[in-house]
Amino acid sequence: xxxxxxxxxxQRHKLILAATIIPLVMLVVVVLLVVIIQGRxxxxxxxxxxxxxxxxxxxxxxxxxxGRCYNYVATVNSELRNKDCLKIWELFENAFMYKNPCSITxxxxxxxxxxxxxxxxxxxxxxxxKTSNLVHRYTKANQDFVTLEDTLLGYIADGISWCGDPSSxxxxxxxxxxxxxxxxxxxxxYWKMASKMFAEAACGTVQVMLNGSIExxxxxxxxxxxxxxxxxxxxxxxxxxxxxxxHNIDGPQSEFCEGRSITILKEILKKQKIRVFCEDxxxxxxLLQCTRNPEHIACKACS
Ligand SMILES: *[C@@H]1O[C@H](CO)[C@@H](O)[C@H](O)[C@H]1NC(C)=O
Ligand SMILES: *[C@@H]1O[C@H](CO)[C@@H](O)[C@H](O)[C@H]1NC(C)=O
Ligand SMILES: *[C@@H]1O[C@H](CO)[C@@H](O)[C@H](O)[C@H]1NC(C)=O
Numbered sequence: 001x002x003x004x005x006x007x008x009x010x011q012r013h014k015l016i017l018a019a020t021i022i023p024l025v026m027l028v029v030v031v032l033l034v035v036i037i038q039g040r041x042x043x044x045x046x047x048x049x050x051x052x053x054x055x056x057x058x059x060x061x062x063x064x065x066x067g068r069c070y071n072y073v074a075t076v077n078s079e080l081r082n083k084d085c086l087k088i089w090e091l092f093e094n095a096f097m098y099k100n101p102c103s104i105t106x107x108x109x110x111x112x113x114x115x116x117x118x119x120x121x122x123x124x125x126x127x128x129x130k131t132s133n134l135v136h137r138y139t140k141a142n143q144d145f146v147t148l149e150d151t152l153l154g155y156i157a158d159g160i161s162w163c164g165d166p167s168s169x170x171x172x173x174x175x176x177x178x179x180x181x182x183x184x185x186x187x188x189x190y191w192k193m194a195s196k197m198f199a200e201a202a203c204g205t206v207q208v209m210l211n212g213s214i215e216x217x218x219x220x221x222x223x224x225x226x227x228x229x230x231x232x233x234x235x236x237x238x239x240x241x242x243x244x245x246x247h248n249i250d251g252p253q254s255e256f257c258e259g260r261s262i263t264i265l266k267e268i269l270k271k272q273k274i275r276v277f278c279e280d281x282x283x284x285x286x287l288l289q290c291t292r293n294p295e296h297i298a299c300k301a302c303s
Pocket of ligand 1: 121122123204205
């Protein structure tokens with residue numbers, strides 16, 4: 001009699017053992033699987049950002065772009081008061097967030113460009129190359145002219161950098177690719193597209209402020225002006241281009257209107273059937289240079 005009893009007890013023990021061990025083993029397996037899958041998902045990729053040689057995304061990017069946009073439509077150009085700045089920011093971030101910053105395409109930015117672009121009155125477009133500081137001081141003082149940075153697209157992005165990263169949080173604040181690392185980076189594509197649209201929109205007389213103190217020549221065909229803007233001017237709408245060739249007030253005077261690079265520019269524009277007028281040290285701009293150098297000989301009333 002003890003035998004079957006004891007065997008029954010063993011049986012019960014085995015059942016109890018199985019009932020506790022099987023779920024335990026299953027639990028361990030599930031926990032292990034979860035740990036492994038989580039590890040794959042947010043292991044190295046979420047903590048290790050891609051590394052680049054350029055400046056990272058400007059802190060407070062969202063606040064800056066949104067704030068500039070509201071400032072622009074509310075106080076700088078109230079004709080644009082109906083632009084939706086929140087939507088513009090959304091399209092801006094959608095263009096680059098969570099993307100590899102070396103594979104940005106025009107398609108990424110097209111919705112933003114369509115949404116934020118606006119017409120520019122004829123005769124007002126002012127292009128520039130290597131005269132950033134002077135040209136923007138000039139357009140601040142003279143409302144008759146508009147540079148790219150005085151349009152909504154130029155205004156919201158001026159002087160800041162940004163790029164995405166495939167891993168969380170989708171923005172790289174540490175580093176962004178330089179132009180030399182890859183051309184299809186968020187900044188380069190943005191400025192090329194905005195410059196192209198700015199050039200296409202130009203009508204009437206247009207002007208460009210170039211730097212006559214650059215030794216290599218005032219006009220470079222690989223600059224944004226030379227490679228993007230000049231090529232996208234619509235000659236049917238443009239009656240002529242005025243070149244303002246500015247020297248640093250203290251020199252050097254490396255190139256004048258008859259110089260080699262200006263001649264190349266004239267030839268390119270002649271092929272596009274656009275007439276060119278060039279002026280050395282365009283006086284209204286020189287007078288602005290004089291506000292900081294009033295004693296200079298070029299600044300005397302009858303020099
Ligand atoms: C642009 O300039 C041309 C020539 O100077 C002038 O005839 C025309 O009326 C101007 N257009 C506007 C919109 O100011
Ligand atoms: C010309 O370029 C030099 C070097 O980039 C710069 O320091 C200078 O301010 C520029 N001059 C003008 C008139 O913009
Ligand atoms: C720029 O000019 C150089 C020399 O004049 C020429 O070799 C080159 O092809 C030009 N580049 C472009 C993009 O037109």
